[in-house]
Amino acid sequence: MDAGKSDISIVLVTRNSRSVLFDCLKSLEENDEITKSPSSEWIIVDNNSTDGSIEDVIKLYPSVKVIKNKENLGFAKACNQGCKISSRGYILFINTDTKIQQNAISKLYSYISKDNSIGVIGPRLIRKDESIQKSVYPEPSLLTEIFKPFVKLTVSLKENFYSENKCYDVNSLRGACFIVNRQIMEKAGYFDERYFFYLEETDLFRQIRLGGNKICYLPYSRVYHYGGLGCDDKASFDKKKIYKESMKKYFEKNRNKFENFIMDYILK
Numbered sequence: 424m425d426a427g428k429s430d431i432s433i434v435l436v437t438r439n440s441r442s443v444l445f446d447c448l449k450s451l452e453e454n455d456e457i458t459k460s461p462s463s464e465w466i467i468v469d470n471n472s473t474d475g476s477i478e479d480v481i482k483l484y485p486s487v488k489v490i491k492n493k494e495n496l497g498f499a500k501a502c503n504q505g506c507k508i509s510s511r512g513y514i515l516f517i518n519t520d521t522k523i524q525q526n527a528i529s530k531l532y533s534y535i536s537k538d539n540s541i542g543v544i545g546p547r548l549i550r551k552d553e554s555i556q557k558s559v560y561p562e563p564s565l566l567t568e569i570f571k572p573f574v575k576l577t578v579s580l581k582e583n584f585y586s587e588n589k590c591y592d593v594n595s596l597r598g599a600c601f602i603v604n605r606q607i608m609e610k611a612g613y614f615d616e617r618y619f620f621y622l623e624e625t626d627l628f629r630q631i632r633l634g635g636n637k638i639c640y641l642p643y644s645r646v647y648h649y650g651g652l653g654c655d656d657k658a659s660f661d662k663k664k665i666y667k668e669s670m671k672k673y674f675e676k677n678r679n680k681f682e683n684f685i686m687d688y689i690l691k
Contacts, residue, residue, distance in 0.1 A: 433465050434515070437467055440474075454527070457528055460486055464488070467490070469490065521648050523600075531602050535639070542611070547587075547644065599650075607631060611634055614626075623669070626677070
């Protein structure tokens with residue numbers, strides 16, 4: 424690695440996200456030395472935006488690598504496109520509706536780069552009003568779906584009791600921001616492109632854990648996540664339908680026949 428360069432590639436997937444994209448990039452540029460361009464490698468994969476945002480990004484940050492898709496390929500496929508042209512040992516996947524706090528990514532990197540057993544590490548996510556967002560999740564199962572309100576309440580309460588002085592080994596994370604070890608991701612097979620949107624990161628984290636590596640959560644690292652603002656034309660998506668389709672794919676791939684039978688009934 425050349426002097427002055429980090430071992431991090433940053434992959435952002437965009438689609439008409441002008442309202443949040445530039446604040447996200449500005450925070451990467453100003454709030455952490457390790458994520459500054461061109462210290463880190465910036466890669467933007469655009470899923471056929473029509474708002475002119477990508478052209479303006481190129482003007483502001485000429486060293487950024489851009490993939491412009493002619494149609495919306497979905498999140499998983501776009502992430503894989505970015506990953507496969509990246510050149511660094513660790514990849515930061517970050518949503519456009521985020522803003523990193525001071526040195527948030529350096530804190531994550533300091534852990535994952537020193538421990539080869541860690542496949543993924545993510546930060547504590549903070550809402551705009553400074554409240555803590557649910558960041559740690561159990562893997563989806565028949566029980567978590569049947570008792571979803573109770574699971575959500577439990578997860579929310581537990582989030583407040585994580586110590587900022589510890590790094591936690593967890594089952595899964597909200598995928599708004601995380602670093603993955605490139606070699607471990609390649610071993611797990613990248614994102615499963617059968618998912619268009621939702622649960623693609625949950626499935627990837629499961630494959631990484633099954634491969635013997637850890638998913639870690641570091642509350643000491645903090646990132647604002649505004650949730651649902653990553654696409655200005657989000658009204659054109661039937662989110663409930665896409666979520667159900669993704670959940671069905673997740674169960675078909677990862678759960679037993681009995682659970683699939685019950686979930687087919689629940690998802691109807």
